Amino acid sequence: MASRCLYQATANELAALISAGGLLRELRRGYEDLIGGDLNTQEVESWRNSIPTVVDLLLEEGLGDVQVLLELKTPISDVRMDMVLIGSHPTNGKMSLVVVENKQWHWATPGPAPELVYISRQPNRRPHPHPIRQVWDYRQVLIDYIPLVRSMAEVRCFVNMHNATGEDLTAIRPATVGLQYDSSVVRMFCSDHRDYFKRALRDVLSPAKASRYVQEFLEAPVSPTESLMTVVNESVCERTVFALLDEQRAAYEYVRAAVKASKQGAPKEVVLIVGGPGTGKSVIAVELLGALNRQGVRAVHATGSKAFTLTLRDNVEKVNRRAARSFSYFNSYTHATPHDIDVLICDEAHRLRETSDRRRNAFDENYDQRQGRPQVQELIEAAAVPVFLLDEHQLVRRGEVGSIKLIREVADSMGIRVQPIDLRHQFRCGGCPEYVTWVEQLLGLGWAHGPQPWRPLETFELYVARTPAVMEEFLRAKQDAGDTARMAAGYCWPWNDPRPDGTLVDDVQIGDWHRPWNSRAEREKNGIPPSSLWATHPAGFNQIGCIYTAQGFEYKYAGVIFGDDLTWNGQKWESHRRANKDTQVNGARQFDELVRNTYRVLATRGMSGAVLYSTDPSTNNLFKELGVPVL
Structure with a gap:
């Protein structure tokens, strides 16, 4: 996985594009290709008003050949950095990266902590990270997750407050709020600080080797993120x-x-x-x-x-x-x-x-x-x-x-x-909110329109399997290669207790393919993990998990078996109580909602990919018709 942005050009090329009125068109096109979905009008206004203020400074300082990445996705999520400038350092020739956070704020006041600010005077206002803290976090992500940056680059961070004067933002100056930061690495510039901003850019950027460095940066591998349980x-x-x-x-x-x-x-x-x-x-x-x-x-x-x-x-x-x-x-x-x-x-x-x-008894005189x-x-x-x-x-x-x-x-x-x-941003599913949105639309959860065509993503793999055996073969290969993979299913088969020796009954049977549910035992026996450790124990791959053992967990690749409790009839979803074996669910008034929520959870456990399979042929065909690649 490499780094991606909405648009890449030199400052000179951007200046020409802005002059010709083409910048927003190119950014919209990049947004559609990389992200898709509706574009926030506030974001468009930021592009229109903020980007030229930085490009102008670069040109004024003779830095027109510095490379500019607009809206660069952070390595671990769908969070995007406004601008990343790439060139060489004037003194040592090393790769030099400058993260620029553009703010259209006219005013801000301190929040409840030095790291927080408010930009509204409303009583129910929400806190925002102090922009200096925000760009520092971006810097740390680049250093932590891109080995090339960690070993080869100098990284600086500038906050561009182009709509506010220094006086407007006196209240949130780091010294005023007590924010601890390294001023040699992170700086904030207001509209009346343009000369200081230009000098700061000149001090850390040279156009020499910019074209080479930008390619090295964009092609540099990104370290995978650790799952919560491995480092908790x-x-x-x-x-x-x-x-x-x-x-x-x-x-x-x-x-x-x-x-x-x-x-x-x-x-x-x-x-x-x-x-x-x-x-x-x-x-x-x-x-x-x-x-x-x-x-x-x-x-x-x-x-x-x-x-x-x-x-x-x-x-x-x-x-x-x-x-x-x-x-x-x-x-x-x-x-x-x-x-x-x-x-x-x-x-x-x-x-x-x-x-x-749950055992409340109003007639018990000892009841608390x-x-x-x-x-x-x-x-x-x-x-x-x-x-x-x-x-x-x-x-x-x-x-x-x-x-x-x-x-x-x-x-x-x-x-x-x-x-x-x-929380708006996606840190799982390859940092792709597009996949989560697709799943929610597929299942009719919170969206006006139903299932939508699948658009392949660079950072998340999605497949539909013809059989559960094909799904298992694919996931086992991932597991054997060092990734974590699990198969989970809707609760549509009976669930027997372990045998006295700890071995499990193959309750989940689909044609001639059969596997056991995860163990109900409290402790590991004969190498079979208890249900509480199914998602993290290496031997958990050999059993089928359910919503109660998968919810809250994550693994690299998720296999999801849709049972007959939720099927597609060609026009809409139908839920079937009789097909569901979970007494906690099939008797509930909101059965249909609970079943859809269950498959949403199971389908969003994967950090890097997912494989879908339904026991119902019409439902499996739906996945294929939506454009999901077939294994």
């Missing part, structure tokens, strides 16, 4: 591991600021972090857990998933048994005293239950009435700073009630403010 022990116990960009950074810093404010007596608030699959919710959660606990803050991670929590514990316990105790369940806080902990990080909060006690409280209320009360991370389209089981509306209603009833933060 480092993140929780030792150091920051994952790069946080844009809204991820805003969410992380906002929670840390809320902890500080809470200790100083500020009114309590709930932080609500919302995002689809692959937007980094769990990465934010574990990074917060590690950073806060290393600072002496009492922080705890909670989920409603046994598999997810036990896997987190198992990975962290190998390094630090005490740190592994930081992982708990939503139903663990019925008897907690208010503010028993500093921060409660509720991951996968769509899996919240109405109450923590506190157990009748809503589970979300218990969690809010238990922590000084409660944090909820959720995706409303991951409700997959009857009794799961976690939603934005519920959390807001309960918080409002308690007189507690809610601070929402939306």
Whole structure:
């Protein structure tokens, strides 16, 4: 995988294109080719107003042959950097990269932390990363994930505040807000700093070897991202591991600021972090857990998933048994005293239950009435700073009630403010939101139009298999080559317990192909992992996972078997209760929604690719007719 941008040209070529009125046309064309979908009008205005201000400076300094990459995608996600300038360093001749972040802001005020700012005066405004912090994160991603940059290049970062004067932005100057940064690497320039900006460009850029360096950079391999579970022990116990960009950074810093404010007596608030699959919710959660606990803050991670929590514990316990105790369940806080902990990080909060006690008995005189409280209320009360991370389209089981509306209603009833933060960018599925959108449109989730043709992507592989055996063969080759791969299916076959010796029954039978579900056992036996470790144990490939063992996890390649509980009749989807063997789902009123959500989750576990197969011929034909390549 190499780096990609919407448009590449020298500053001279861009100047000519701008003069001829062709810049927006070329960028629109690049957007359609690389990304597709609707283009934000604000982004177009930024292109129109911001790019020429930098190009003009380059030409004024005799840097017209410097190469310019417009809207370069970061190596690990769909986040794009506004401009990256490439030439050689004037003093040592090394490759020189300058990341330019263009801002059209006219005004900004400090946020709750030095790393955050506000650009609105509205009471419900959302925080933005300080632009200096934002470009620093971009720099770190380039260095961390492109070995060529790490070993061969000098990287600088400039913030171009071309619509504001220095006086307009006095309030967010790093020295004013207390932001710690390296001024030799990152600088911010306003409209009245153009001479300083030109000098800074001249000091770090020369057009010599620019054409050679830009090709080397664009062709340089990108290091693959690590899955959460492989490095969670480092993140929780030792150091920051994952790069946080844009809204991820805003969410992380906002929670840390809320902890500080809470200790100083500020009114309590709930932080609500919302995002689809692959937007980094769990990465934010574990990074917060590690950073806060290393600072002496009492922080705890909670989920409603046994598999997810036990896997987190198992990975962290190998390094630090005490740190592994930081992982708990939503139903663990019925008897907690208010503010028993500093921060409660509720991951996968769509899996919240109405109450923590399913055995409530109003006639039991020994029954603790506190157990009748809503589970979300218990969690809010238990922590000084409660944090909820959720995706409303991951409700997959009857009794799961976690939603934005519920959390807001309960918080409002308690007189507690809610601070929402939306995660927009995709960090899984090859950093391709196009794939996630395609899956959601395919399944009729949240989009006005239904299934759409598949457009192949450079960073994500998608196939349809003629048979499950072909799917397995493809995924096994990936597994044998060192990637992680798993097959998961809709719950459309019976599920037997392991035999006394630990071996499994081949419950999933499709024609003459048959495989077992993942083990229901609590411990590994005869090399077969328990259900909680199916997604991460090397031997998990040999069993078929289900929604309960796949949700919350990720692996390089995902195989998804659509069962007969969801089929395409040629014009629309039909859901079939009788085909579903999950008693938690097939009796639910919202059965159709839960089944569609299930396949959305299973289809978005893959970091690099997915293979689809349906037991229903019409449904498998739909995948082919939409243009998905056939294995």
